[in-house]
Structures are given as C-alpha cells and as structure tokens.
Amino acid sequence: MRPRPSISKASQIFQGTQKPVPPSEMAAAGVSLRATILCLLAWAGLALGDRVYIHPFHLLVYSKSSCDQLEKSNAETPKDSTFTPVPIQAKMSPVDEEALQEQQVLTAKKLEAEDRMRAAEVGMLLNFMGFRMYKMLSEMCSTASSAILSPTTLFGTLASFYLGALDPTANRLQAFLGVPGEDQGCTSRLDGHKVLSALQTIQGLLVTQGGANGQARLLLSTVVGLFTAPTLHLKQPFVQGLAPFAPITLPRSLDLSTDPDLAAEKINRFIEAVTGWKMNRPLTGGSPDSTLLFNAYVHFQGKVKxxxxxxxxxxxxxxxxxxxxxxxxxxxxxxxxxxxxxxxxxxxxxxxxxxxxxxxxxxxxxxxxxxxxxxxxxxxxxxxxxxxxxxxxxxxxxxLVLRGSYDLQDLLTQAKLPTLLGAEANLGKISDANLRVGKVLNSVLFELKAAEEEQxxxxxxxxxxxxxxxxxxxxxxxxxxxxxxxxxxxxxxxxxxxx
Incomplete structure (x- = not known):
C-alpha cells in the first residue's frame, strides 16, 4: 500500500487533530469549515499515493521555481519605479466597452486546462466570500430595499490590495481570501498575479458565447480608480499588475484633505465622464487624512434571448x-x-x-x-x-436597471475586521509613503434587457x-x-x- 500524502498543520487544524486556532483568527480567515475540509480532501485525493504534499490551492501559490526566481530578483533588482498620478482634471478617451468585450472573448479562446482549473479554485473562494459579505451587506441595508453585490469585484478588490501588501497585512489578507498560509514558506504564499489572472479568465468565460462565431451577448466592464493625495507616489508594478482584473485603471491625484465632499464630487464627475455610466448615489466624502481611495466600478448588461x-x-x-x-x-x-x-x-x-x-x-x-x-x-x-x-x-x-454602491471598509467592520485596511496596514508594494486608505468603494450598474433582434x-x-x-x-x-x-x-x- 502506498503511503498517504503528508497533512499540513492547517489541514490538521480544520480536521480537528490540532489545537484549534482562536475564534478571532478563524473569523479573520473567512473560510467556511465545511468548504475547507472539502477542498483539502479533494486535493488530497489528487495527491494520493505521492509522498510530496500538494497545497490544496497549489495553482494559486508560488511554485518552487517562482520562489527561486523571486528570491534572485529581490537580491538583484533595485527599488520599484514610482510615479505621481496626473491631476484628476486630465482628460482621456471614454471607455470603449465593445473593445473590452472583444479582448475578453479573445482571452477566453486562448485558455488552457490549467487556466480553467485555476479559475475554478478562485471561483470557489470568491463564492464563499460573496455569501458572507452579502450577508453583511443585507444586515446593513433595510430589508425593504433592493440590494446587489458583485462577489467577483469584491474578491478582485481584496486581491488587488493583497498584491500591494507586505506582511503582516499580506498574511492577514491571504487568510481572509480563504487560502491557508501553511508554514509561511514561499511555496505556501498566494501569488496575487495568478489570482487576478484567474479573475480575468472568469470574466472572459462569462461573456463568451459558444458557437462558431464566438460572439458575446453580454457586456462586463470593470474600471478601477486610484485616487491619491497630490504628493503620493504609486509603484508602477502594482498599478500594472491590476490590468487582468481591471483593464482600465485610472490613477488620478486630487486634494483629499481640505474638502472631502468636494473631492468626492470631482471623482463622481470624472468617472461618469470617462465611462458614461450613471452610478448610484454620489460617493460621499471620506476621512480628511486619507491618501488613497480605491474605487472599483463594474457594468453588466445582459440581454435575454x-x-x-x-x-x-x-x-x-x-x-x-x-x-x-x-x-x-x-x-x-x-x-x-x-x-x-x-x-x-x-x-x-x-x-x-x-x-x-x-x-x-x-x-x-x-x-x-x-x-x-x-x-x-x-x-x-x-x-x-x-x-x-x-x-x-x-x-x-x-x-432591470440596478445601481448599487458599498464601502468595503464598512463590510470589513461588520465582519469584525475594521483594521484590515486601516492605518496600520502595511501596503509597501503600493507606495513607499505612509499610506492611509480611505474608502474602498465597489459600485455596480446591472442591466437586464430583452434581445429584441432575436426571434x-x-x-x-x-x-x-x-x-x-x-x-x-x-x-x-x-x-x-x-x-x-x-x-x-x-x-x-x-x-x-x-x-
């Protein structure tokens, strides 16, 4: 009989063979007990008969070769290049949603089996987070009102912050995203680029229409606005790394401290001019000591055949x-x-x-x-x-034409994680400055229409x-x-x- 694969401490904890972690840490992880056991058993089944332990999310963590390359590049590469975002008044061409759609369809056509497996792993993670955060959102809102949440946008927002985080914030974000850190070694660390790439796959699969022509009947567009204080420098690799999740990323600077409500009004006008989307109620002013606002906007339009x-x-x-x-x-x-x-x-x-x-x-x-x-x-x-x-x-x-906006910071507070992106968060891969994150907005424009040109x-x-x-x-x-x-x-x- 072949030996069973080794079991990590994390899996032993979830299976009850180790001393349980404190409730506060378990809450921070944000992982359903049942989901974790199912995941671990599923991946253990794939590894059955092998002596080498396979991480339950091995397609999302760094490989050994990637870790070696990362260690080498950290030793040889100088500090990341930075830039100061242009003022928010700077004009740009409106978002071309049809071009974005064509790009998504083209990406989906080139998918390999591993891309789809990675997307399935991220899909499972974002579903569990989506249910949990929807519960938080519904508790915050009146049950007499409509509500809408995008689990993919929410997960992508948190994965974006993970991409820009250093420990201990990176470790806490990884746990909240649902991936156990195991022994904290490099091969147990989540690769943020792989996660955002999987989200790109998920977006492409949604809009792609089968058949010979591969045409799409759906629109799904994601735009991220990074609004910074005028003196804040952003790191170029971080901003570039957001492209798979949000192909349109708009870094802009403006005064966030003197009049937060005026800053909010400028942001709202800018986004509407760039996208043409009429979102929900205007973004209200945030804390005057904020130096970064992260706003993700998603537009979905479905036509029912x-x-x-x-x-x-x-x-x-x-x-x-x-x-x-x-x-x-x-x-x-x-x-x-x-x-x-x-x-x-x-x-x-x-x-x-x-x-x-x-x-x-x-x-x-x-x-x-x-x-x-x-x-x-x-x-x-x-x-x-x-x-x-x-x-x-x-x-x-x-x-349906539904418009919804929610501040992820409020949802994190509801989830008893008010400091996850707070003043003490280490986001050194976003900026070398002492970054203070204000509002983290997710805005949704959801449309359901008839495909009247069809029989x-x-x-x-x-x-x-x-x-x-x-x-x-x-x-x-x-x-x-x-x-x-x-x-x-x-x-x-x-x-x-x-x-």
Missing part, C-alpha cells in the same frame, strides 16, 4: 398593498425550474449565454423574502441546482406551459458554469428604486 418588452407598464407589487408600474420582459421556452414546496420558494434558471446563467428565486409569499434569502444564499447554493428540471415556461420578469424561443403547446411571473419581490444571481463563479447576488424589492 427570445424575450421581448411587453407593451405598456405592468404592475409590480412591492408589498401586499402597494404596487408600482414597471417595464416587463416576457418570453416562452424550456427553462430549468424547481418548486420547493417545503421552503415555499421557486427557482428558474435562464441562460444568458452558453456559459452564463441568470437564476431567479421567488418566494411564494412576499413576506418570506428575508427567510428565503437567508436559506438560499449560502455555501450550498449551487448544489441546489441539481433539483432543477426542464419545464416549458412562459416567464415574465421586470426589466422568440419556440415552446411546447400552450396548455403545457407553466406561467411564472415575477411581479413581487424576488432574489437573483448571475453565475458562470465552468468556474461556478458568482458574478452578482441581488434582491429586488422595487425595480424602480435605487439599491
């Missing part, structure tokens, strides 16, 4: 006594569906492309929305997909068709099949209200 916009406005019931008039999309086809009588909810899955899916979760009673939200947006979310089965359905759903999907006879109408509060998710990465989680209580 075979759906058309109904004539006139239709009623959407916000509650049992109040309705609003909204534009509605309607289509007929064979969709995956499940009616969960035990939990009083229904799920319908609608394809947005060959790889992308829109999942609609409808409580049978509007007052059960929060209960259904807590039940479904959990770590076993995608396991529920096995219950879906094809049904001929006539589906009616609101046309409606043919369905079964009318007598066999199930009517599904989402005209009262519901939940939704957008995910990509190959990596299983969740791109958006949301709650719609009123399609006309801001998030």
């Amino acid at each position: 075979g759906f058309s916009l109904l004539p006139g406005l239709q009623e959407f019931w916000v509650d049992n006594t109040t309705s609003v008039l909204v534009p509605m999309l309607s289509g007929m086809g064979t969709f995956q569906h499940w009616r969960d009588a035990q939990n009083n909810l229904s799920m319908t899955r609608v394809p947005l492309s060959e790889n992308a899916c829109l999942l609609l979760i409808q409580p049978h009673c509007s007052s059960d929305l929060c209960k259904v939200e807590a039940l479904t947006f959990q770590h076993d979310f995608l396991m529920r997909m096995k219950n879906l089965s094809p049904r001929p359905i006539h589906l009616t759903v609101p046309q 409606p999907i043919q369905s079964a006879q009318q007598s066999e068709v199930l009517e599904v109408t989402l005209n009262h509060p519901f939940l939704f998710a957008v995910y990509e099949r190959d990596s299983t990465a969740l791109h958006f989680l949301g709650r719609v209580t009123n399609p006309l209200s801001t998030v």
